[in-house]
Structure formats: structure tokens, C-alpha cells
Amino acid sequence: MSFQLAVSETTPALPKSFELADAPLLRALRGLPVDHTPVWFMRQAGRSLSEYRAVRARANLFEIVRSPDLAAEVTIAPVKRLGVDAAILFSDITVPLAAAGIDLEIVPGVGPVIARPFRDRRDLERLRSFRPERDAPYVAETVRLLVRELDVPLIGFAGGPFTLASYLIEGGPSKTHARTRALMYSQPDLFRELLSDLAAVAVASLRAQALAGASALQLFESWVGVLDPASFSRHVLPATISIFDALRDLDVPTIYFGVGTGELLSRMAGAGSDALGVDWRVPMDAARARLPTGMAVQGNLDPVACLAPWQVVREQALEVLRLAGPRGHVFNLGHGVLPETDPETLRRLVDLVHGYEHRRARLTGTLVAR
């Protein structure tokens, strides 16, 4: 089944004159007023959707990413099924590393596994040779396919330098990231060089996606929350600032996301992104209080809450909306959708968020308070 066929069979003609700049996602990321809070879900195109599992039965993750038709198909599926306000390119943060020639495999149930982990300066060579247009042309091709078909913004993304460094150094996923932090403490110069090279990889990858038509960009610095604030500022922030600096001329709104970053939020705000993604541990009003006034936030329903009965999901989601307030908020989970999530729960969440009226909630709150 080809992508074109699937789309023409099931979707109506899309309005080509659609004004993407007015899309709620992009307005919210820029802190502008919106008619309704925009919502999308990290990993919305993943294993929770039968559409994705059907494609995965025929191709592994890298094969999907390298086939623009397949990648576009799984990117579009959640937009059609859930009614979210954004698509996020189907890919993986390790795709540029693999494209740069690093011997990397996604092992089901484990995650990215690297045959020869990073050990010394000589390992930097391969990273430095990365050219998206030559090494991963399928990514831009997928983006171009998608922007022709979608009527919502497409989010491009890349892995943050600390998170990619951690996969390279540990050789795979890790609970403690001990080797990564040990290298950071023991060989700070080498660590800085590695992060600087990984930042360049992220910039090249993100620019290629934006130039192909992505309307927003997210940096997934998922594991940076294992660091204390001083180490973050010293060892990770400089490379991160260089990333957002190098994207500024694109005029594409940016999101910076990590897990367990409560202690880091105020410093992360200094990296230069338009919005910060917040995990479920930090209440949205507490997150706001640590950020510059008016900075947009994204999040932060606990993904595990989506496994609970709808009444619980609803209550928790309403609390997120209430704490985040009406302006500059993109509703999302605090981390990726869990595979066992019922897509129907996500669809109801989209309806709930779209129907939520901050003014009415405030009034009702006042009435109840009386």
C-alpha cells in the first residue's frame, strides 16, 4: 500500500490556502493569544497506534525513516486519528548518528545500541563529516511530502547534545548515565568537544528540516535532568546556546525539552528557545515561576495517567490547563505516549483541550469558591 493511495482514499482535499502562520501551535509557541489551546503528543505516531504497528510489521524503525512514503504515512496517521494541532516528523534522535556512519541499531524493547561506544578524541571524526543533504536526504524528502499534505504545522526535531552523548558513551540506554557523567567530570575538554560536535549535528539536521518546510523545531534533551544545575551550566548549556543561536535566522519557533529538569528550568530558559517542554513532575505554575515572563511552556500530563479511567485523565488534564493558564501553552504529555495507551483516550484529550475555556473555568472556580 503506497502512501499516496492511502491518503487519497481516506482524506478529503486539503485547503491549500491554509494560513499556517495562524496555526494555534505556532501562535502559542510565540506567546500570542489563541482560540483554543493547541495540543499534540510526544510519540503520538508510535506503538499505541494500530496504523503504526501495521507499518512496523513490514519494516523496522530505520527502514521506515529511510522510506519517505512510509515515514509520511505514520507521521500523518495520528493527525487524522486524534485531531492533534501538529504533526511531528516520524524519525528518531539517533538517525543523524546512524547517517554519520556510527554503527547503531535500535533493539526492540531496549533502545539504541551502539557497537563501539565513544572512548576518545578519534571518535569525533565521523560526527564531523555529517551532511544531512548527502547522508540523510530521505529526511528532507519526507518533510517536503508532508508539508504538501498536512493542514497542521509539522514539527521537526533533533536530539540534544547531552542525550546523544549519553547514547554514544554508554553504548545504549542507561538508568544512571554514570559513564557519561564520569567523562564529563574527568575529561571536561573532551566532553565539551563532543557536545560541540553533537550540537553541530543537531543544527545541520534541524536546519535541513526547517528549510524543507518544518514549521517548528523541538530539541529532545531527554536525559539532561540527571545533572545538577552547576554541571549543566558548565558542561551542557554552552553547546545548547550555540544550537538555538544557529537557528534564529530561520524564524521558526523552537521548543527545548527534557525529563526531570525541575532544578534546571531557569537555566534551560537561557538557552534561547521560544518554549520549554516541562515533564509531569513540575506543576505548570511552578514551572512558569522559574521562567522569564511570557515564555511559552509545553506539557505536562503524566503519560501514565493516560492509562487510568477517563475520569482521572480528565481531572489531571484540567489541572494542567488551569495551572498553565491561557497564554503561551501547548498541551502535551510530560514525556512520550506509552505504548499501552488507548488512542481513544488521546482523542478524548484533544477534544477536552480544544473545548476548554479558561475564562469559563475561572468563573466557575469563582462560583465554587463562593
Next chain:
Amino acid sequence: MSFQLAVSETTPALPKSFELADAPLLRALRGLPVDHTPVWFMRQAGRSLSEYRAVRARANLFEIVRSPDLAAEVTIAPVKRLGVDAAILFSDITVPLAAAGIDLEIVPGVGPVIARPFRDRRDLERLRSFRPERDAPYVAETVRLLVRELDVPLIGFAGGPFTLASYLIEGGPSKTHARTRALMYSQPDLFRELLSDLAAVAVASLRAQALAGASALQLFESWVGVLDPASFSRHVLPATISIFDALRDLDVPTIYFGVGTGELLSRMAGAGSDALGVDWRVPMDAARARLPTGMAVQGNLDPVACLAPWQVVREQALEVLRLAGPRGHVFNLGHGVLPETDPETLRRLVDLVHGYEHRRARLTGTLVAR
């Protein structure tokens, strides 16, 4: 080699008139002034010590715990080798669960694995039958052996109800604790009952250790940091308050510890312990600011920093001491000693902490500032 022989061969006679109440650890936990900041290390008796590995070559973890001679031997080893201000009973937080008849195994390189994970109300029966004096008499016997031999306080401990619930529900260690939180959200009454039963197990275990002679008690609620503050207050705090309430008459200082608890510290302070253990992510002055004035803190050098060259370890440790201030601070790592840590680094850390003078550091700071 028996325990008695090992001790008589290598240690001098201990002063029997030693006044334990004046021990720096106990004074610091109570917020009283001390001559030097006391220091011990979580997992100080673990795999980083050759003494421990020698014993482990002959016996597995549960076999050591169930042999008072062996358990006492590995408990004492770090006190002799490192010069720390406290011993911590060699045991595991799952020992009471195993003693209660739960089919539990410590798998090397994995952690506790439970053959039949917790699923419903009927699984509570076994927990309710736990009686330390009948089911785990070796624990109190080890404690009695140790307090006769030690000239520093012995810390007893138990697992926190959320952390033990997570092992029971997941069937083993977990990165996301998704099943645990899903049960919490979906069946809050059952979850509360489970936590209440696990709190009773912790109380029984901690009281037995204190009555046998332990001078301080730590509750290891290691994984509670995966929760948002509202969920913590609703689902975990009540059971935790009941634990510290049930220990108060013992007049033994208590420590409450978890990892990644930055957002929870102010609420954890309400559980009723004397001190809070803080992981390495929260700078000690920030932690203090979230706690009631005068509440003691324990921590919080990044365990990974101990793998770095001494100059880095020293700099980070001095920063912990400076931020924590002179009163009510027990120096420790922010989590357990990593197996690959050089014991010599820990020994030097003990010397550094013992030699640190807050007044002189302040004066030097002033001079440097000029």
C-alpha cells in the same frame, strides 16, 4: 574466617564507655553543633570494597543478611577502612518482603525480581503476617552483635512504601514505574491499602532494629521522585507520616531519603523525619530553602563525581559543605556508592570532610572576594 577472629585480629579494644549520644552523626541529625561534619556513604559496605567482594564470593546477598557474623563483618569493614562516622546495617530493603514469604530473588546486575507481582487485594495477606522477631530474627541478632563492637552509631533502615510497592507491582526494577503509577491512578483505594500495609512492614522492621540497638533510622524511599507533588501528597504522604509517627517514642533520629525529589522536598519535610536526604541534583542551599528552618539535611555529592580525579572530587565536595552550612548537615553522596568507586577516594573524602572548618572557609572566601 569467622567474624570474631577477623575483628580481634585487626581492631584495638573499643572504649566501652563511649558516649554514643555525643556522636557527631546523632548531634547533626538533631541540629546540634558539632566539632566536625559527620560523614557516611550510602552503600558504603557494597561492591566497591574488596572486603565485601571476598564475602560475596562465598555467599549471596540474602545468605549474608541471614548470617549475623557475615552481615556484621561487611557492615564493619567500611568503618575500619574509611573512617566514616556511622555504620549502616548490611541488608536490603526487600529483606522484610522476602521474610514475609514473597517469592523474591536478587538477580546480580538486575536487582530484586519477584516471581509473582502484586495484582490484587489477596496479595496483601502475606504482607500483613510479617513479624520481624519470628520471620527475620537474624536482623536483630546482627544489630546486637554490631552495637557491641562498633564505636560509631549504627544506622538501621527500611524501604519506603512507594519504593517497595514499585518492586512488588513491577515485579522488578523499572525505569518508569509505569505499572505502579497506573495502579495508583486507577485503583487509589487498593494502592493506599498496599502502601499502608508496607508502612506497617517498615515500622515493624525499623522498631525491631532500634530496639536491638540501632541509633538512627533511615527510610529509603528511593523512587518516589517519579511522582508529581500532588500525587505524592495524596497517595504516599499519609502512609509515610504514619511511619515516622510510629517511631517517635523510640527517640531515635530519623532520615527520609529519595532520588530526584526536588519538587517534593517541602512536602517530604512534612512526613515527620528529623532529617531529609537530598540527591545531587538539588544544591544544598536550595534544598535548605524548601525545608523548615533548622531541619537537618544529608547529602549530596554526585556519586559519579567520585569516579573523577581527586581534584574534581575535592572541589565538588567543598561546594557541598559550603552550601550546606555548618549546622545540621550529614555529609553523604546523593545516592549510593557506585561499584567502580575507588575506596581510597572515599577515605580521602572522609578526611576532607573531617578537616573542613566552616569558619575558616568563610574567612578565606571573604579574603578571596577582596
